[in-house]
Amino acid sequence: MSGDGADADLRLAVTGAGGRMGREVIEAAADREGVAVAVAVNRTPTDPVAGVAVEDADRIDELLGAAEPDALVDFTGPASAVAYAEACADAGVPMVTGTTGFADAQLDGLRAASESVPVLKASNFARGVAALRRAVREAAAALPGYDVELTETHHNAKRDAPSGTAKSLLDDVESVRDDLDRRVHGREGEAPRESDEIGVHARRAGDVTGEHEVLLAGNRETLELTHRAGDRGVFAEGALDAADWLAARAPGWYGFGDVLDAGSAGATGE
Numbered sequence: 001m002s003g004d005g006a007d008a009d010l011r012l013a014v015t016g017a018g019g020r021m022g023r024e025v026i027e028a029a030a031d032r033e034g035v036a037v038a039v040a041v042n043r044t045p046t047d048p049v050a051g052v053a054v055e056d057a058d059r060i061d062e063l064l065g066a067a068e069p070d071a072l073v074d075f076t077g078p079a080s081a082v083a084y085a086e087a088c089a090d091a092g093v094p095m096v097t098g099t100t101g102f103a104d105a106q107l108d109g110l111r112a113a114s115e116s117v118p119v120l121k122a123s124n125f126a127r128g129v130a131a132l133r134r135a136v137r138e139a140a141a142a143l144p145g146y147d148v149e150l151t152e153t154h155h156n157a158k159r160d161a162p163s164g165t166a167k168s169l170l171d172d173v174e175s176v177r178d179d180l181d182r183r184v185h186g187r188e189g190e191a192p193r194e195s196d197e198i199g200v201h202a203r204r205a206g207d208v209t210g211e212h213e214v215l216l217a218g219n220r221e222t223l224e225l226t227h228r229a230g231d232r233g234v235f236a237e238g239a240l241d242a243a244d245w246l247a248a249r250a251p252g253w254y255g256f257g258d259v260l261d262a263g264s265a266g267a268t269g270e
């Protein structure tokens, strides 16, 4: 393969290239046959990652125009993800974003870009989480009246809380349980539990990659459904699968479930 990946099957742009996930995506791409990183950018100057030079993020428009990558993979922050989506729309580049913590207005910005190019947003690219989401929908529907509490644990540098995955799981529970429509974030003092609550607990500690547990409890039994990510490579692999799939799609709004459905894995939803 040539240095700029001109003969690769899938040529990527990666934003946040100096971040935990950006580095992981570049390293996973380097290990994958037929995939090359044609553009990598970061807000602050960063040494090359896996031999890929990291450019100033302010040059993104010029770099996308010159390299014409097949897709851009973004793991940054909500404001920058929206700005990169606008750059993708202008350059005609499909965008995969795993960034979490968007406000509603920022989501509108992503959706606006999806009118021009394919945009795939997923709060979690682990296949196990896709399976967890299916299991949670099934369990919550099968156990009417049971209390539901969600606990997520992440490393101490995570910015947003609760996690994007936690919010997706809460959406899943609420989609099958009309009686649960109030998210209660932690409890303190006089706080008796009401029947319409879903308790949400966000823990931040050490270097935990990411854990999500959904507890369903009746009066004489409990069911716990838990996913633990072993390392960030699992997210990077899923994001590369998503980029590969998205590169051939029409403009629109997509989720990781669409990628897995296409591969007959049977997942649905974001």
Ligand SMILES: NC(=O)C1=CN([C@@H]2O[C@H](COP(=O)(O)OP(=O)(O)OC[C@H]3O[C@@H](n4cnc5c(N)ncnc54)[C@H](OP(=O)(O)O)[C@@H]3O)[C@@H](O)[C@H]2O)C=CC1
Pocket (backbone or CB within 6 Å): 015, 016, 017, 018, 019, 020, 021, 022, 042, 043, 044, 057, 075, 076, 077, 078, 079, 080, 097, 098, 099, 100, 101, 122, 123, 124, 125, 126, 160, 164, 235
């Ligand atoms: N969907 C999924 O499967 C996963 C999603 N995530 C999400 O991905 C995102 C990034 O996580 P992680 O890699 O751990 O975070 P890091 O803090 O390690 O990296 C963030 C990166 O984004 C850049 N960045 C942040 N804000 C801006 C901005 N305003 N403008 C330009 N660049 C910016 C940072 O640049 P700089 O170096 O200059 O600070 C850095 O390169 C988070 O939202 C996280 O929740 C994480 C793991 C899996």
Ligand SMILES: O=C(O)C1=N[C@H](C(=O)O)C[C@H](O)C1
Pocket (backbone or CB within 6 Å): 100, 123, 124, 154, 158, 159, 162, 163, 164, 165, 166, 209, 210, 211
């Ligand atoms: O910030 C992280 O690290 C992670 N963020 C995602 C989220 O907010 O759900 C996914 C994963 O849990 C790791």
